[in-house]
Amino acid sequence: GAGVSQSPRYKVTKRGQDVALRCDPISGHVSLYWYRQALGQGPEFLTYFNYEAQQDKSGLPNDRFSAERPEGSISTLTIQRTEQRDSAMYRCASSLGGGSSGNTIYFGEGSWLTVV
């Protein structure tokens, strides 16, 4: 597609429920990244993929968070048993190829998650 597309844009869920956030990267982009941004803070790295392989998941805060990209394109970030502290904007980004500082990454508009 023309840009990185994320859905849903806004999600309100009850504490304890599972949520899935979807990211559709720019067509042909090899690398895909997930970030989390709390209100008044900068984005924090969660995880990234090259094709379908998860290269780094060091930023995932705990085992309730997981991400997949089974066919090397669309990715899903899943949060199980949501807690109020999970409320944040979740940003997806993609780039042509990882491992090079010359590749610009493009961010989507983000998914706002509110856990009540």
Next chain:
Amino acid sequence: GNSVTQMEGPVTLSEEAFLTINCTYTATGYPSLFWYVQYPGEGLQLLLKATKADDKGSNKGFEATYRKETTSFHLEKGSVQVSDSAVYFCALSEYGGSQGNLIFGKGTKLSVKP
């Protein structure tokens, strides 16, 4: 660990005023440095970048120079416009690492009044 510190906002300026948003970093090795901008209702966009010491990144009238001796990457613009109103994020990535593993500052909100 690596970190980025940028001046807290909000910053309010009149149109045509000079802008400086300070950014300093702590990093091992030789990071690449970036400024991202988020306009209202839009996603984060790369504004400019510099990949080594003394490089100057520039775009849309904005400039920032990678100063290794002061570990700084301050954003400047000589004459701001109302359309520059946005949140600006300074960020770094470690040398040799994927640009996507960015470490961001907290952001500085800029409001430009006509």
